[in-house]
Amino acid sequence: APMSRWETSFGKPLKGKVWVADFIFTSCKTxxxxxxxxxxxxQEKIKKTGYKDVELVSFSIDPEVDTPQKLKQFANQFNSDFSMWHFLTGYSQKKIEKFAMKNFKNPVAKSDGNDQVVHGTSFYVFNKNGELIKDFDGSADFDADKITKEIERLR
Structure with a gap:
């Protein structure tokens, strides 16, 4: 499970890179x-700039439902380039809820009998030392240029 290396040393695999994270799940209807x-x-904006030291990470917050296969199918609908954009699953529901709260102050909650998971819609930008620098709106007020400028500043 990819999460294990994250929990032992959070952000280590992306040390030396600027990265942007969000939290999603494949059966999300909203x-x-x-x-x-x-x-x-x-992703397209970053590729146009030619940056090789920027990564994107989407954490599944419904890991028991989101198999790697399911995530891949979901990702493929959005032209995901897996060399720079990682979709993670394979940990427990409790673990991702704790992780999101502790490292992102993002309250994630899945209630029994409901297939929808409550979560925040931010994009989180990390610097090369794995420190969370800023979060941006990932849904309604999304502004790719703003985020790209922040990435440029951190590189």
Whole structure:
């Protein structure tokens, strides 16, 4: 499970890189498709700039439902480039809820009998030392240029 290396040393695999994270799940009927569309837009902007030291990470917050296969199918709808955009799953529901709260102050909650997961819609920008620098709206007020400027500043 990719999460294990994250929990032992958070951000280590992306040390030396600027990265942007969000939280999504594949059966989300509301904000996740537009958020993932926006992340895809950001991916294209980053590729145009030619930056090789920027990564995107989408954490599944419904890991028991989101198999790697399911995530991949979801990601493929949004032209995801897996060399720079990582979709993570394979940890427990409790673990991702704790992780999101502790590192992102993002309250994630899945209630029994409901297939929808409550979560924030921010994009989180980290510097090369793995420190959270800023969060941006990933849904309605998304602005790719603003985020790209922040990435440029941190590089």
């Amino acid at each position: 904000v996740c498709p537009p958020m993932t569309m926006h992340m895809s837009e950001l």
